[in-house]
Amino acid sequence: MTPATPRTLTDTAVDTASVIELLERGRTLATPMLRAAVARLAPPMDSVAAYHFGWIDAQGNPARGDGGKAVRPALALLSAEAAGAEPATGVPGAVAVELVHNFSLLHDDLMDGDEQRRHRDTVWKVHGPAQAILVGDALFALAGEVLLELGTAEAARATRRLTLATRKLIDGQAQDISYEHREKVTVAECLEMEGNKTGALLACATSIGAVLGGADEATADALEAYGHHLGLAFQAVDDLLGIWGDPSATGKLPWSDLRQRKKSLPVVAALAGGGPAAERLGELLAADAAKSQREFEDFSEEEFATRAGLIEEAGGREWTSQEARRRHATALAALDGVDMPDRVREQFAALADFVVVREG
Amino acid sequence: MTPATPRTLTDTAVDTASVIELLERGRTLATPMLRAAVARLAPPMDSVAAYHFGWIDAQGNPARGDGGKAVRPALALLSAEAAGAEPATGVPGAVAVELVHNFSLLHDDLMDGDEQRRHRDTVWKVHGPAQAILVGDALFALAGEVLLELGTAEAARATRRLTLATRKLIDGQAQDISYEHREKVTVAECLEMEGNKTGALLACATSIGAVLGGADEATADALEAYGHHLGLAFQAVDDLLGIWGDPSATGKLPWSDLRQRKKSLPVVAALAGGGPAAERLGELLAADAAKSQREFEDFSEEEFATRAGLIEEAGGREWTSQEARRRHATALAALDGVDMPDRVREQFAALADFVVVREG
Numbered sequence: 001m002t003p004a005t006p007r008t009l010t011d012t013a014v015d016t017a018s019v020i021e022l023l024e025r026g027r028t029l030a031t032p033m034l035r036a037a038v039a040r041l042a043p044p045m046d047s048v049a050a051y052h053f054g055w056i057d058a059q060g061n062p063a064r065g066d067g068g069k070a071v072r073p074a075l076a077l078l079s080a081e082a083a084g085a086e087p088a089t090g091v092p093g094a095v096a097v098e099l100v101h102n103f104s105l106l107h108d109d110l111m112d113g114d115e116q117r118r119h120r121d122t123v124w125k126v127h128g129p130a131q132a133i134l135v136g137d138a139l140f141a142l143a144g145e146v147l148l149e150l151g152t153a154e155a156a157r158a159t160r161r162l163t164l165a166t167r168k169l170i171d172g173q174a175q176d177i178s179y180e181h182r183e184k185v186t187v188a189e190c191l192e193m194e195g196n197k198t199g200a201l202l203a204c205a206t207s208i209g210a211v212l213g214g215a216d217e218a219t220a221d222a223l224e225a226y227g228h229h230l231g232l233a234f235q236a237v238d239d240l241l242g243i244w245g246d247p248s249a250t251g252k253l254p255w256s257d258l259r260q261r262k263k264s265l266p267v268v269a270a271l272a273g274g275g276p277a278a279e280r281l282g283e284l285l286a287a288d289a290a291k292s293q294r295e296f297e298d299f300s301e302e303e304f305a306t307r308a309g310l311i312e313e314a315g316g317r318e319w320t321s322q323e324a325r326r327r328h329a330t331a332l333a334a335l336d337g338v339d340m341p342d343r344v345r346e347q348f349a350a351l352a353d354f355v356v357v358r359e360g
Numbered sequence: 361m362t363p364a365t366p367r368t369l370t371d372t373a374v375d376t377a378s379v380i381e382l383l384e385r386g387r388t389l390a391t392p393m394l395r396a397a398v399a400r401l402a403p404p405m406d407s408v409a410a411y412h413f414g415w416i417d418a419q420g421n422p423a424r425g426d427g428g429k430a431v432r433p434a435l436a437l438l439s440a441e442a443a444g445a446e447p448a449t450g451v452p453g454a455v456a457v458e459l460v461h462n463f464s465l466l467h468d469d470l471m472d473g474d475e476q477r478r479h480r481d482t483v484w485k486v487h488g489p490a491q492a493i494l495v496g497d498a499l500f501a502l503a504g505e506v507l508l509e510l511g512t513a514e515a516a517r518a519t520r521r522l523t524l525a526t527r528k529l530i531d532g533q534a535q536d537i538s539y540e541h542r543e544k545v546t547v548a549e550c551l552e553m554e555g556n557k558t559g560a561l562l563a564c565a566t567s568i569g570a571v572l573g574g575a576d577e578a579t580a581d582a583l584e585a586y587g588h589h590l591g592l593a594f595q596a597v598d599d600l601l602g603i604w605g606d607p608s609a610t611g612k613l614p615w616s617d618l619r620q621r622k623k624s625l626p627v628v629a630a631l632a633g634g635g636p637a638a639e640r641l642g643e644l645l646a647a648d649a650a651k652s653q654r655e656f657e658d659f660s661e662e663e664f665a666t667r668a669g670l671i672e673e674a675g676g677r678e679w680t681s682q683e684a685r686r687r688h689a690t691a692l693a694a695l696d697g698v699d700m701p702d703r704v705r706e707q708f709a710a711l712a713d714f715v716v717v718r719e720g
Contacts, residue, residue, distance in 0.1 A: 042531045042534055042535070044534070044538070045530075045531075045534055103497075107493050107494075107497060110489075110493065111489070111490040111493055111494070129470075129471070129489075130471040130537055133467050133470065133471055133493060134467075134471070134530060134533060134534055134537075136497075137463075137467060137496075137497075137500070137526075137530050138527065138530045140497070140500060140501075141500075141523055141526045141527045141530060142527070144504060144519065144520075144523040145520070145523050145524065145527065148516060148519055148520035148523060149520065151516075151520075153513065153516070155516070156508060156511075156513070156515070156516035156519070159504065159508060159516070159519065160504075160505070160508035160509065160511075163501055163504040163505050163508060164505065166497075166501045167498065167501045167502070167505065170405075170494060170497050170498045170501060171402045171405075173494060174402055174404070174405055174494055175402070177490055177494075178404070
């Protein structure tokens with residue numbers, strides 16, 4: 001039960017079997033309660049939500065869709081164990097976090113005009129904008145409901161943390177939208193946005209089980225710190241995959257984020273680095289920004305490859321890759337002060353490794 | 361402190377001075393905390409929310425806009441007094457309910473495509489759909505935040521009740537949207553929808569101060585019953601004003617709800633009544649439903665007046681007016697079992713009277 005000796009990603013091979021088991025446990029324990037919560041919604045919101053979660057197709061037939069990696073439920077259960085409680089203690093927390101996560105996906109996809117999510121048409125595309133708004137709202141309300149009906153002081157603390165995380169999520173989306181219209185975004189601004197959009201809810205997932213299990217505030221804060229940095233590591237890797245990911249693994253088009261003119265971490269880090277490649281990149285992106293969406297979409301593969309090459313030459317790819325490793329190390333270090341079973345600590349480490357080395 | 365003798369609206373003149381004082385007190389005590397909560401939002405969401413509340417105009421200059429009647433904050437403060445607590449005990453409840461109410465206005469206006477609210481352009485019209493979604497979400501999250509940061513068991517109970525009320529609000533909006541596309545809506549369905557859309561949050565406002573003041577569940581339930589029926593009385597009067605209201609008092613066009621082809625209570629009650637006027641009305645409305653929005657908007661005043669006349673002839677106006685009085689009486693009767701100071705009971709009665717006799 002002593003803090004583990006400092007380790008880095010390069011010390012170990014990722015324990016993939018352990019991670020798969022952990023993700024599977026989260027899915028298996030949380031899904032029945034998640035489905036029961038969604039079934040409380042009045043028609044047609046219950047079906048719209050079931051479509052979003054991939055449980056039915058657009059025609060209402062049962063489906064076995066891709067419900068995402070389910071990192072958050074796995075973290076919530078592990079979080080309960082970190083506080084010495086049973087994994088089951090974390091289940092309402094896992095469900096509440098998943099409800100908030102999916103509330104934000106429903107609304108973000110509509111705001112961003114994204115037509116695809118997990119290889120399927122998004123809810124606003126299939127069921128219209130009003131259903132995307134309504135069902136998102138309903139999932140957010142359900143999150144508070146499943147926690148507060150526990151009726152305990154711990155549940156109230158957990159709900160408060162979840163509410164604060166949700167506000168950060170919303171702040172992050174507001175920043176993401178405002179950055180789209182700005183010429184220049186700094187690395188610090190990009191990291192703040194990603195901390196809000198991805199870090200805050202992963203942080204909450206990592207503390208919520210422990211809070212429900214009666215952990216004190218200091219323990220909850222340390223677990224949140226792990227989740228926050230893990231979220232930033234996750235996002236850095238996502239940003240790398242968004243440009244250089246293998247389409248067969250990511251399910252996205254090559255240079256996906258460049259096609260969306262996203263000011264992601266590799267881009268802002270490249271521009272911040274200075275030098276001739278950064279200058280040339282800055283000129284190209286400024287010209288791109290002035291183009292209409294249609295003109296821009298007609299770019300050849302080569303034009304995107306040129307931009308990706310300049311980002312790499314200016315050091316944006318390497319910086320982001322290093323950033324993922326730094327955040328990975330900081331996440332693990334945050335757990336040093338928390339007393340928890342060695343097995344649980346190892347699983348937190350395995351999850352962190354998985355997040356950083358994944359390819360899709 | 362004994363239950364008052366049964367009274368009906370016709371027994372008394374409405375104590376308007378007392379109601380104005382009550383509404384003013386609610387506004388005065390709740391607004392500073394509401395403004396402080398909204399000020400927590402990151403830019404530009406703080407300004408968008410301030411515009412929605414009427415505190416600034418579209419250019420960002422200070423404004424003294426119409427923030428609505430503020431019935432809910434007045435009820436929340438009175439609710440605290442009903443439990444023997446100070447009015448101030450109800451303030452976080454008043455603020456949370458106002459935040460949820462305005463979250464729903466922001467989203468509903470966008471879903472319904474409504475361009476005007478309180479004589480001003482709606483948020484989605486001025487700041488775009490994304491801001492209406494985002495700021496609505498943020499206000500909903502803030503509601504939980506201001507309650508749960510009290511850190512008491514009472515606050516957790518209050519948040520749970522507010523969350524359940526919010527889900528009903530969302531159910532009501534879902535029903536409202538689905539009824540638009542249906543040929544026939546029954547009186548029962550219309551009342552269910554109005555109970556969800558208007559009753560649930562007024563019910564929560566009427567119990568939340570008492571819950572924060574430590575009232576037991578039975579007292580909170582009785583207060584909610586008053587608020588629920590008051591909400592239905594309020595909505596019945598709103599539906600009457602929506603057709604026959606004086607435009608100079610309502611600030612809306614004449615026959616406003618008919619222009620929107622709303623299946624409001626007078627309409628569905630008229631159709632349910634049967635007889636030649638109901639039949640003729642049914643034929644006209646079926647033909648109206650087949651028209652495009654533009655064709656329909658080109659109707660002359662006379663065509664709307666014909667429809668309003670048929671609704672009245674078929675008994676829809678009288679039924680709705682009686683319904684308002686029935687709900688008014690049921691609301692007051694719900695308070696009979698609750699032990700509270702006579703002055704507080706009289707103020708609940710005066711508010712109920714005001715809701716039913718108002719003209720705008």
